[in-house]
Amino acid sequence: MNPKVMNKLSYGIFVVTAKDGDKDNGCIINTGIQVTTEPNQIAFALNKNNYTHDMIVKTKELNLSILSEKATMATIQNFGFQSGRTADKFVEFPFERSANGITYVAKECNGYISAKVTQTIDLGTHTLFIATVTDGDVLDDSPSATYAYYHAHIKQTSKPEAKKGWICTVCGYIYEGETLPPDFICPICGHPASDFEPLK
Template sequence: MISTEVFKNFSYGVYIVGSKENDRSVGCIANSIMQVTSQNPTIAISINNDNYTNMCIEKTKMFSISILHEKTNQEIIGTFGFSTSKDNNKWEKFEHLQVENLPVLKDSIGYVICKVVDKMQTKTHTVFLGEVIEADMLLNNQEPMTYAYYHNVIKGKSPKNAPTYIEEKESNDKYVCDICGYVYDGDIPFEDLPDDYICPVCGVGKEHFKLRKDND
């Protein structure tokens, strides 16, 4: 038997993985990132085969990692984690640097730039192994965002492409954001929220919330 419940005890961070398509910067949110070695530092990332970013890493053999912090603007996670770079210039909305010709978020704890040296294919994801060619700190005064913080404090969700996605079952009628899947669970009834209420995860307006009936 495989109880996926136990997987919830793995610890992760929350990052933007960036890459390039010709001159255009692309990227997506990823939590599945780990340091594999410290000498000749090497990093492994797991990226869904359907993600546009995957194809760009495959082509350029390069990727960047921006380390997000607890106060990261939620619109960043909404944009990079719940929409595709295919038809969206995600980076142009947020201040960023170009390091080794790869995009890095200015408002991040630091960055790592990698050159792909190997890869491994699963049915749904590619694990890219990247040799670090540059890395530096940007902010010293922020706490790195952990995946647990994202779930427990921000109450953020994971889309289907995240390796850690688990289908959730809610038991009551709830208002659900149709962009990122955030489920409103505040004390004020959803209907009574002000018109300028925005989704705390992806930043879209109230009109994007749909009532999900218990038996939907």
């Protein structure tokens, strides 16, 4: 199988946010869809290693910010390349709060959805959340960023020349070393070794 065929699936890029007590956090995901209209429900998957995952499991509430084609790599890095366990992702990032008290991204997004989790499905490395929509708004008319648009226009394509290693084709994480272990899992996005390619 050619693993790159999975990159041909069409889906968006989102920031899912949660709040636990005084702690705000969020992370990048690419798996958010509406699954029913009556009732209005969304589904999304989160890697179990993400701090946001644990917050949503505990509080059962979230916001889903829909990144637009205005999104920059700096926003992807802020929410996708560091852990909320050790970093405050909102300390220098513009945000607003919806009626549920949870943050949503106030720039580079064209809308947000608030929701409450009603079901979870264990997918091994990830949890699939089913949530009922409670609120939401359109922020501007810019087109939503698709996963393909991210790869073509947002993702950094420059790769270090002096290093020997492997780069995650999903998030850009670099593993330094001659050989990538076959059971390696990306610590940023949770994708397997099959989604890595040698640095060139």
